[in-house]
Amino acid sequence: MPNERPRSGLRADTEETRRAILRAAQSLFMKLGYRAVTTRMVAEACGVKQPLLYYHFSDKETLYLEVHREQAAASRTALERIAARQGESVPVRLSHVVRYLRQSYQQNMSLFFHELRYEIHPSMRAAMRDLFRLSIITPIMSIFEEGIRAGFLRSPSEGGVPPRLATYLLLSTLSNLSMSTEAEGELEHDEGSSFEKEYDPAEFVVQSLIYGMVARPFIER
Amino acid sequence: MPNERPRSGLRADTEETRRAILRAAQSLFMKLGYRAVTTRMVAEACGVKQPLLYYHFSDKETLYLEVHREQAAASRTALERIAARQGESVPVRLSHVVRYLRQSYQQNMSLFFHELRYEIHPSMRAAMRDLFRLSIITPIMSIFEEGIRAGFLRSPSEGGVPPRLATYLLLSTLSNLSMSTEAEGELEHDEGSSFEKEYDPAEFVVQSLIYGMVARPFIER
DNA sequence: CCTACCGATCGGTAGG
DNA sequence: CCTACCGATCGGTAGG
Numbered sequence: 001m002p003n004e005r006p007r008s009g010l011r012a013d014t015e016e017t018r019r020a021i022l023r024a025a026q027s028l029f030m031k032l033g034y035r036a037v038t039t040r041m042v043a044e045a046c047g048v049k050q051p052l053l054y055y056h057f058s059d060k061e062t063l064y065l066e067v068h069r070e071q072a073a074a075s076r077t078a079l080e081r082i083a084a085r086q087g088e089s090v091p092v093r094l095s096h097v098v099r100y101l102r103q104s105y106q107q108n109m110s111l112f113f114h115e116l117r118y119e120i121h122p123s124m125r126a127a128m129r130d131l132f133r134l135s136i137i138t139p140i141m142s143i144f145e146e147g148i149r150a151g152f153l154r155s156p157s158e159g160g161v162p163p164r165l166a167t168y169l170l171l172s173t174l175s176n177l178s179m180s181t182e183a184e185g186e187l188e189h190d191e192g193s194s195f196e197k198e199y200d201p202a203e204f205v206v207q208s209l210i211y212g213m214v215a216r217p218f219i220e221r
Numbered sequence: 222m223p224n225e226r227p228r229s230g231l232r233a234d235t236e237e238t239r240r241a242i243l244r245a246a247q248s249l250f251m252k253l254g255y256r257a258v259t260t261r262m263v264a265e266a267c268g269v270k271q272p273l274l275y276y277h278f279s280d281k282e283t284l285y286l287e288v289h290r291e292q293a294a295a296s297r298t299a300l301e302r303i304a305a306r307q308g309e310s311v312p313v314r315l316s317h318v319v320r321y322l323r324q325s326y327q328q329n330m331s332l333f334f335h336e337l338r339y340e341i342h343p344s345m346r347a348a349m350r351d352l353f354r355l356s357i358i359t360p361i362m363s364i365f366e367e368g369i370r371a372g373f374l375r376s377p378s379e380g381g382v383p384p385r386l387a388t389y390l391l392l393s394t395l396s397n398l399s400m401s402t403e404a405e406g407e408l409e410h411d412e413g414s415s416f417e418k419e420y421d422p423a424e425f426v427v428q429s430l431i432y433g434m435v436a437r438p439f440i441e442r
Numbered sequence: 443c444c445t446a447c448c449g450a451t452c453g454g455t456a457g458g
Numbered sequence: 459c460c461t462a463c464c465g466a467t468c469g470g471t472a473g474g
Contacts (some may be wrong), residue, residue, distance in 0.1 A: 014459095017459085032339055033335065033339070035257060036256060036339060037257050037454085038342070038451080038452065039452085039453065039454085040451085040452085040453095047461075048459075049460060049461085050453090050454090050459085051454080051455080051456095051460075051461085052459055052460080053454095054453090054455080055453065055459070059453075059454075060453065060454090061302040061334060071300050072389070089464095098231050110332070110396035111330045111331065111332070111335055113396070114254065114332055118253055118254070118257060119257070119321075128391075144434075147434075151436055152435065152436055153435060153436060154434060154435070154436050158436075159428075159469095160434060161425075161429050165425075166429075166434060168305060169394060171393050172393045172395075173393050175331040175334075175393050175396060182441050189440075197439045201408070202383075204386075205390070206383050207380075208387075208390060208430070208433075209429070209433065209434060210433050210434050210435050211388060211430040211435055212298025212382060212429075212430065212434075213365075213368075213372065213374045213375060213382050213430060213431055213433075214374060214375070214431050214432055214433070215372055215373055215374060215375050215379075238443085257445075259468065259469085260468085260470085261467090261468085261469095269443075270444060270445085271469090271470090271472065272443085272444075272445085272446095272470080272471080272472095273443055273444080273468065275469090275471080276443070280469075281469065281470090283455095321460095337462075361453095386468080443474105444473105444474085445466100445472105445473095445474090446460080446471105446472085446473090447470105447471085447473105448469105448470085448471070448472090449459105449470095449471105449474080450467105450468080450469090451466105451467085451469105452460105452465105452466080452467075452468080453464105453465100453466090453467105454463105454464085454465095455462105455463085455464070456461105456462085456464090457460105457461095457462090457471075458459105458460085458461090458462105
């Protein structure tokens, strides 16, 4: 009889389904936002019926939290690894950070903040904020802190940007990148400076933040 | 008999109601976003019943468009006036721009872009994008263009930031400002450099973008 | 400018 | 893991 199939087999299937739901939910939440994604869309995207979601997750918000928990774990690993590469300069590490976040948090980071503030129940906010701080803010901040300690970046006492604000500035440029490429294609036919190396928006944005836009260029090239 | 009340009187009342709806809708849409705002919330906020909205506006999206039309007209006037102040430096004018947009578009600018992309019917997108370009992008871009012409900012051919990208970079920092002040209060106790003038986030962000974060400070102070 | 109400869809539950 | 279904709420309409 098939019921002597071991519990581990059952659990494996069940776990596989749970992970399929999480994957589908992650993709949808990141692309469309919490409110625009319905539980039925998630179910259909992974080939199950909607009420099944409530067997694996107690409600929609918990599913959302779980998605972010997974994403946060992955981000933390990746970003801490990048931050620890002492052999690479601060701008190079920041470019890697931007590239990683751009493909990971596909859309803008501020959609997430909007949801945190307006769509998510207050009782869940603290947990999500902590996830975000530990997995995103702290690793990036450590790069800026190191840049200041090394004398490469101005310290706040010299009128420099405090590391946490610098981190938020960097993160906010992520939403920018999708904004500008969507609004129109200024970036592709950048007809002056992109003859030696192909254009990389991540590097470009980091260079702008670090070196500014003012004349008398500092830029090493 | 009261029915000889002139049509202009009737129209005035009707116009007044229409404007009350627009004001309520603007405040709610800016704060909560298109999807989170229900037509019943708008109606209640201005003291009418929900079906009345459909006498003044053909549907929710049209109301949303009309709100943005009004906002765009006001922004265009304000921003073009700021851009035209030849007596003020580029950073000073940009600080005024940031201050204006911060109080006008209260929340993040990228919420608007998200809605443009995912919540608004394609047939309405083009009109809204045009509004945004004419009232926000173009005036700000002209400030950056002037800064480049004057030799204050690097031109794109010297590795500088193209004016349109610079504009989007500036706009993206607006969402940042709300992000960072919400996440925690790094900004208030900025314990090094803020003894001479009170801390102004708008000016601070503009200075960062223009002069960068790198050491060997250029900053005039 | 309102009352009354519609079809659709949402998050979530019952019961197996 | 499903079928069947719930109460609530949404955008929008009928009719006056």
